[in-house]
Amino acid sequence: MRIYHSEMSKARRARTELDGGQLVPPWECPERVDMILAGLRKAGFTEMVEPAEHGLAPVLAVHDADYVDFLATCWDDWQALGREGEAIAWIWPTRTMPGRRIPSCVDGRLGHYALGADTSICGGTFEAAQASKDVALSALDHVLATGEPAFGLCRPPGHHAAVDQFGGYCFFNNAAVAAQRALDAGLSRVAILDVDFHHGNGTQQIFEQRSDVLFVSIHGDPMTCFPYFMGHADEVGEGEGAGYTVNYPLPEGTGAEVWFHVLEAAKERIRETGCELLIVSLGVDTFEDDPISAFKLSSDDFTEMGRRLGALGLPTLLLMEGGYAVEEIGVNVANVLSGMTS
Ligand code: SP5
Numbered sequence: 231m232r233i234y235h236s237e238m239s240k241a242r243r244a245r246t247e248l249d250g251g252q253l254v255p256p257w258e259c260p261e262r263v264d265m266i267l268a269g270l271r272k273a274g275f276t277e278m279v280e281p282a283e284h285g286l287a288p289v290l291a292v293h294d295a296d297y298v299d300f301l302a303t304c305w306d307d308w309q310a311l312g313r314e315g316e317a318i319a320w321i322w323p324t325r326t327m328p329g330r331r332i333p334s335c336v337d338g339r340l341g342h343y344a345l346g347a348d349t350s351i352c353g354g355t356f357e358a359a360q361a362s363k364d365v366a367l368s369a370l371d372h373v374l375a376t377g378e379p380a381f382g383l384c385r386p387p388g389h390h391a392a393v394d395q396f397g398g399y400c401f402f403n404n405a406a407v408a409a410q411r412a413l414d415a416g417l418s419r420v421a422i423l424d425v426d427f428h429h430g431n432g433t434q435q436i437f438e439q440r441s442d443v444l445f446v447s448i449h450g451d452p453m454t455c456f457p458y459f460m461g462h463a464d465e466v467g468e469g470e471g472a473g474y475t476v477n478y479p480l481p482e483g484t485g486a487e488v489w490f491h492v493l494e495a496a497k498e499r500i501r502e503t504g505c506e507l508l509i510v511s512l513g514v515d516t517f518e519d520d521p522i523s524a525f526k527l528s529s530d531d532f533t534e535m536g537r538r539l540g541a542l543g544l545p546t547l548l549l550m551e552g553g554y555a556v557e558e559i560g561v562n563v564a565n566v567l568s569g570m571t572s
């Protein structure tokens with residue numbers, strides 16, 4: 231299987247994440263990329279390809295222009311104020327104070343465009359986000375041209391990024407950008423299967439009123455898990471999109487037996503709806519030793535995941551999302567790819 235990755239993905243090297251009331255080194259670190267590449271090489275994957283530049287047009291097909299402009303200018307605006315730390319949102323429009331205008335000051339703009347305080351903006355963030363969507367788009371181009379599966383080692387991840395919000399370590403929604411591009415290339419319906427531990431709130435929001443993208447997600451129950459405010463089973467899509475959003479929230483502690491049972495139900499929904507392309511939002515933070523997540527999949531279970539995904543028999547684009555057990559992330563990703571190609 232071809233692997234797409236960009237060294238520019240590592241241009242984002244944030245120092246801080248607000249977690250548990252403290253500023254800690256971010257869980258979503260650039261070392262993840264090298265560990266995944268090493269794991270893939272060790273497993274015999276040798277075809278590593280740098281992406282082609284696709285520009286911002288495919289991003290603007292799913293994200294608002296003012297949001298993209300915010301991401302492009304945020305760090306400079308922050309630095310111009312002489313701030314010591316990284317750009318972190320700290321005030322929001324809320325239930326009792328709905329924002330009616332987008333503020334001009336960067337502190338207010340951060341609150342408008344952020345969905346949480348877990349994601350600092352630092353120098354190199356916009357560049358890394360652009361590399362990440364180029365990785366997704368180049369991998370997509372390969373799948374569309376050959377019918378062969380491809381893996382896009384996207385970093386930063388994408389599935390929490392909504393039409394005009396960043397957070398959960400995500401800036402551009404790589405899976406959504408790729409799905410839209412596939413539709414624009416002539417496909418009628420695309421499935422996005424999100425197996426990251428966290429609900430893909432951004433992907434759901436982008437497509438929830440549409441039937442041309444089926445969004446199916448298996449994730450930690452938002453009653454107790456990030457992102458808390460989306461991902462319940464009764465969120466099924468709206469209007470035209472009714473029935474094309476499918477959520478499977480599962481309790482913390484869920485292990486392989488239940489998880490694979492739910493995966494088969496998810497696959498059935500994908501088969502029923504006649505999707506022509508499968509995009510997998512591939513988080514491996516369902517791993518039992520993930521430091522911020524709560525499912526119990528073993529490294530061997532990821533091989534089985536790959537096998538079961540391959541059994542759908544659809545052209546498949548795998549895009550990296552989360553996974554924070556840095557020591558094991560390479561093995562876990564390689565196992566999915568090996569299972570799929572076995
Ligand atoms: C792409 C992706 O997986 N994003 C996840 C973003 C989660 N951010 C909030 C993490 C909070 C972690 N707190 C747990 C502390 C355990 N020591």
Ligand code: ZN
Binds near residue numbers: 426427428552553
């Ligand atoms: Zn995740």
